[in-house]
Amino acid sequence: MVDLLSTVVLARILLPADFGLVALATAISGYLEMVSQFGIELALIRFRGTDRALYDTAWTLSILRGALIGIVIVVICVPVSDFWGDGRLVHILLVLSVASLFSGFRNVGVIDFVKNLEFNKEVVVVAVEKISAFVFAVSVAIIFRSYWALVIGILAGKCGDLLASYAMSSYRPRLSFARLRDVLGFGFWTLVTSVAGYFGHKGPTFFLGKMLDAHAVGVFNIAYQVANVATTELMAPIRRAIFPAYAQISDEPDRLRSAFFKVLSIIMVTTSPVAVGIGLVAEPLVVVVLGERWREAVPVIEIMAVFALLQVSVSASEGVYLAAGRVNIIGWLTIFSGVISVPVFYFGILHRGVVGAGLGMVSVAVCYVLIDFAIAVRLLRLRLLSLVQPLWRSGVALCLMIVSVRTFQDIIVRTAETPRALAVLLGSVVVGAAVYSASLFLLWWLSGAPDGAERWILDYGLETLTRLKSRRAKNPSGIL
Numbered sequence: 007m008v009d010l011l012s013t014v015v016l017a018r019i020l021l022p023a024d025f026g027l028v029a030l031a032t033a034i035s036g037y038l039e040m041v042s043q044f045g046i047e048l049a050l051i052r053f054r055g056t057d058r059a060l061y062d063t064a065w066t067l068s069i070l071r072g073a074l075i076g077i078v079i080v081v082i083c084v085p086v087s088d089f090w091g092d093g094r095l096v097h098i099l100l101v102l103s104v105a106s107l108f109s110g111f112r113n114v115g116v117i118d119f120v121k122n123l124e125f126n127k128e129v130v131v132v133a134v135e136k137i138s139a140f141v142f143a144v145s146v147a148i149i150f151r152s153y154w155a156l157v158i159g160i161l162a163g164k165c166g167d168l169l170a171s172y173a174m175s176s177y178r179p180r181l182s183f184a185r186l187r188d189v190l191g192f193g194f195w196t197l198v199t200s201v202a203g204y205f206g207h208k209g210p211t212f213f214l215g216k217m218l219d220a221h222a223v224g225v226f227n228i229a230y231q232v233a234n235v236a237t238t239e240l241m242a243p244i245r246r247a248i249f250p251a252y253a254q255i256s257d258e259p260d261r262l263r264s265a266f267f268k269v270l271s272i273i274m275v276t277t278s279p280v281a282v283g284i285g286l287v288a289e290p291l292v293v294v295v296l297g298e299r300w301r302e303a304v305p306v307i308e309i310m311a312v313f314a315l316l317q318v319s320v321s322a323s324e325g326v327y328l329a330a331g332r333v334n335i336i337g338w339l340t341i342f343s344g345v346i347s348v349p350v351f352y353f354g355i356l357h358r359g360v361v362g363a364g365l366g367m368v369s370v371a372v373c374y375v376l377i378d379f380a381i382a383v384r385l386l387r388l389r390l391l392s393l394v395q396p397l398w399r400s401g402v403a404l405c406l407m408i409v410s411v412r413t414f415q416d417i418i419v420r421t422a423e424t425p426r427a428l429a430v431l432l433g434s435v436v437v438g439a440a441v442y443s444a445s446l447f448l449l450w451w452l453s454g455a456p457d458g459a460e461r462w463i464l465d466y467g468l469e470t471l472t473r474l475k476s477r478r479a480k481n482p483s484g485i486l
Contacts, residue, residue, distance in 0.1 A: 008136040010235045015144050016155065017228060017296045024153035026215070026224030031098040032160070033211045034086055035106060038075045062182035065114040069181075072110015076103035090215050094153075101157050108164040115177025131170040138166030209344075210363035213351045218359065226360050228296070229303040233284055233310035234317070240277050241318055252329030262326065263386050268462070270322040271396035275459035277318045278404055279442045285311030286411045286438065290431035302360070309364035316371040323382040335381055343374045396458055403445035410441040 017025075083099035119128040143159025146152070214222045255261040284291065288307040292300050327335045347370045354362030354369075379393065414437045418430055450460040 008133070008140050009231070010239070012136075012140045012143060012159070013228065013231050013235065014295050015140075016147055017300060019144075019147045019151060020153065020155065021221075022224030022228065022300065023220045024156065024224065025227055026220030026222065027092065027094060027153050028098060028156040028160075029211055029223050029227045030090055030092075030215045030220065031095050031102060031157075033208045033215075034082070034099065035075070035079055035102040036208065038078055039106070039109075057185070059182060059184040061114050061117075061177070062180050063185040065179035066181050066183060067186075068112065068114065069110045072107050075106040075110075079103040079106065092220065098153075098157050101161055105161050105164040108161075108168045112168055113171035113175050113177060114179050115175035116171045118175070118177070127174050131167065131174050134170035135163045135167035139163030207367075209347050209351045210355070210367065213355050214360065214363055217352075217355050222360050225300070225303050226306060226363055228300060229306035229310055229360075229364070232291070232296075232303070233281070233307045234314045240280060241273070241321060252325045255329075259386075262329070263388065266322055266326055266382070266386060267392075267396050268459075269325070270319075270393075271400075271459040272462055273318055273321055274397055275400045275446065275463070278315055278400055279407060279438065281311050281315040281318070282404060282408065283411075283435070283438050284314070285309075286408065286415075287431055287434045290427040290434070293427040294431050305361050306364045309361065309368055313364070313368050313371050316368070316375050319375055320378045323378055326382065326386065330385070332385070335385075339374060339378060339381075342377070343370050346370060346373065399446055399449040399453065399460070402449060403442050406445045407438045407442040411438045 079099050080103050083096045083103075086099065087093050087095035116128065116131055118124070119131070139159040139162050142162035143155045145155075146158045147155035210226055211223055214226055252262065252265060255265060285308045288304045288311070289301075292304050292307065296303070324336055327333060347366065350366040350369055351363060354366035356362070358365060382388070383393070411434050414433060415430060418433065447460060450456070450458070455461070
């Protein structure tokens with residue numbers, strides 16, 4: 007939630023053009039990171055056991071990669087600024103080159119946190135990075151009210167992540183090239199996937215920056231973050247667990263198939279109401295949280311909410327491909343989406359501007375999802391109807407939620423002369439959450455309470471309550 011808070015606070019202080027300018031610079035640095043991405047972390051996670059030579063080789067390659075990215079950024083910063091016609095990009099890119107160097111020295115030992123499912127330790131590392139970025143970015147924004155707040159925030163986050171990685175892991179890497187072939191052997195399709203996938207997500211930034219201006223880039227990127235941040239936060243713990251968990255049962259088809267159904271069900275039940283809900287409350291959300299200056303982001307958020315839903319739906323199958331060593335499937339899918347996205351983004355922005363960029367992303371995502379599920383069905387030997395079983399209850403509950411929220415909003419608009427945005431926002435959230443939850447669990451109960459996401463949610467809730475009661479019993483005074 008730190009990302010969401012940071013976006014909200016900074017959006018209240020800075021202008022859309024400030025966000026757009028930094029988004030252009032980070033699009034370049036991010037692309038260079040993807041181009042040099044060889045799936046080092048994925049290779050170590052998939053490798054069973056701990057081998058110092060393997061880890062040290064990975065860390066050495068990471069340092070070289072960070073240094074190379076920094077050098078390339080320094081070399082291209084002037085041509086890039088000339089391309090987009092803004093000299094301020096030169097200095098921003100120079101700072102980002104230092105951030106890339108920090109990333110390269112990150113302790114490779116923290117990979118074991120994901121590999122061994124020790125997510126409590128990984129959460130600490132991630133929290134330090136996000137909190138560092140938030141504190142520095144907001145402080146600079148309040149004092150200087152400049153786009154430099156975003157740049158300093160990025161640099162502070164990378165520095166915090168670097169320090170936390172060594173503080174949380176006792177592993178101390180050394181320079182080595184002993185297992186170079188083993189580390190790079192996993193990386194070709196990971197590289198292809200990263201490059202093509204990055205362009206699919208950041209392509210609108212490149213086109214908007216060239217065809218329109220930094221203001222349009224800022225509006226689009228904030229809309230993208232708002233529409234995706236909640237589902238991203240919900241998906242973060244699930245994503246961290248999917249690949250390592252799948253990897254442990256990759257040679258057991260029945261268990262892998264069962265795990266796929268369970269993960270898909272949990273993902274859709276928990277994230278779909280959030281993604282769709284953000285689209286339903288886009289207007290009051292923008293007015294209350296971001297302010298009137300961001301009102302033009304409303305239609306883009308409504309569109310990108312659909313993209314967020316499509317994006318999370320493929321998480322369950324991507325983990326299967328990685329665990330089965332079929333990274334090439336994701337590679338071909340991302341190549342396909344990357345190729346078709348070029349004309350889609352261009353003509354979408356040409357005719358509809360920022361809204362066209364959002365429509366383009368949704369169009370490409372629909373194609374990706376349809377092909378992805380067709381491949382997953384074939385790979386796991388599933389029946390098409392079997393995919394409906396874990397999803398139909400959440401689908402019906404989602405439709406009822408949409409109808410109820412829209413009805414509630416229409417009633418407020420008709421009955422109140424000047425409906426307050428905050429009242430509309432809070433009321434919509436309460437109505438939507440109540441209708442979705444009640445409908446979902448009622449349908450689950452009427453279906454005989456089968457094993458699925460609903461049971462997992464109830465079990466998790468009961469475990470949490472039991473844990474809290476146990477802590478309270480051990481410490482009744484509440485004093486630590």
